[in-house]
Amino acid sequence: MPILEFSLKANEIILLWDSESYILKHGLNVIQQQSVLSGIWSEYAIENMIYQIEELLESEPALRQVQGQAVTSDPMMTLLSQLFFQNSSAIDRVQLEHAFNDFVDHLNHYLHQVEQGQQQVFVYFVMIREMMHHLKIQEILIKSLLL
Template identity: 35%
Template sequence: MAQLLSPESLGAMKIQFVYFPGYTPVCPTKTIYQFDYWTHIMNEFEFSVSAHQTQFLWASAGVSITTAAGYDDVLKKIVTSTQLSSYALEMMIYLTEEIIEADKRIMPVNGNATSHDDLLCALSNRYFNGANLITDTAIESLFNRLADSVSYTDRACTPEELTQVAYLVFIREMAHHLSIQAISMKRGKC
């Protein structure tokens, strides 16, 4: 018998591996339900990664930080062709960490983040079935598949693919260093 008041019937989305601060999942599948309006209530952190700068905004604290480096700056330091190697991927990680850790005012989020980046939409459409919410687990899984694909041999990439890889590394490292559990796209952007 179907539940008349199931979360789906009330307009909730089923999302796996999303944890909110203070929430301990009790079901073995680690699935929780998030109502659509929670996306805006829970997200106080917003970021934007562009070719030559990265912006961090904590709206509730009124803190905005802009670094003078972005994904293109990382690519220009390590990629000399359209080949992606495991070394280039490791260097992307290192250089991205340097950017994130350069300003000590950049603090952990310990929750969700929001972004309106076109590259986030492109990644979502290409690798995450157009999802409006991408979990840190999903980002890590995609990164691990990418790392496995270049672990034994270099991979030929288009310039657009290299840009997407550099952006993926950025959001992965931000998820690690800033404890971002999920990233949602601002409404109407994708």
């Protein structure tokens, strides 16, 4: 089974799977700008992100075949692991869903755990969650933490 490699960047999302490269039209900046209106994080902003990300992922039909493991070396994934997963180098669906629910329930707490300029990590988190759901990813490995 091929492993999905991904990089979620400010201006583009790159997915490599089964010897094919997919570059999605929007990056994290666009998702954040269209969801976090006036810089205000809320459950509504998160719901809006989820909707946008679902649309983005569904725009590439070939990705419906993805399943299994994913791997990334994104620095933002390392920060996410520090914030929610005790620096774990592997995150499974159950861990991710538990952490995501905790994030939503304690949004203000987590917003104060990072600097204003690092809040895009939460857009990254929503993207990762939706990737796990829509692309049937069971586990994400973080290359930078595996070394």
